[in-house]
Amino acid sequence: MTLIDKSKYRKVSYLGQKIRETREKQNLLLRQVAAHLEVDTALMSKAERGERNLNRDHVLKLAQLLKASEDEFISLWLCDKVIEAVGDDPLAVKGIKKALRKIKN
Amino acid sequence: MTLIDKSKYRKVSYLGQKIRETREKQNLLLRQVAAHLEVDTALMSKAERGERNLNRDHVLKLAQLLKASEDEFISLWLCDKVIEAVGDDPLAVKGIKKALRKIKN
DNA sequence: TTTGACTTGTCAATAAGTGTCAAATGTAAT
């Protein structure tokens, strides 16, 4: 039996990466950003590394604080969700394309 | 305050629709299909109407039983997941496109 | 070695998902 140690598994988070990048460029501390969202610093740390998800409001507040585009942040957030939804399924691309077609109607 | 009655909310399920369509064309009963998957008929009914999700194995077994394309069923299943992941977010399309781009690398 | 930033693991509480059962509804034939 092959088990995956989920506690150590770290998923990709394009939004997380972007947040960290942006935050560091502005010399803001995790602590400060976390305080602005009124969440624990640990949560912020995990969010930036894709270990925890933020909710929509958090993402919007972050965009404001970091003077970034809300639309970009939200679409990165959705992007992460989509990637998580399809996992590493070999038909992932096919499924996403199908969804895109359907959703456009 | 506006509350959504989740118990009555029915999400779209393109896979569910396809399953029902295919099943009926072959004059199979929910009961029979359910038996083949070794699940309750009620679950099958809900799955076809998008009230419950099937797992990957169920989807594959269904494709076989219904003599349909496994790839098509799986990608419809993923498609449903993607659509669920983005919900009705106004930036859904943008997010999905971004995911598609990222995942292609 | 102390400080400060960040990370990690654990925990309890809550939410969400899963499959099943029994009862309800719908429908077609008798």
Next chain:
DNA sequence: ATTACATTTGACACTTATTGACAAGTCAAA
């Protein structure tokens, strides 16, 4: 109208996932 059977519905017990909080850990610079 009654029966027979397919499907749907709501409730339920059970499992698994997610959440936010906390304490302890690492790590680098002073």
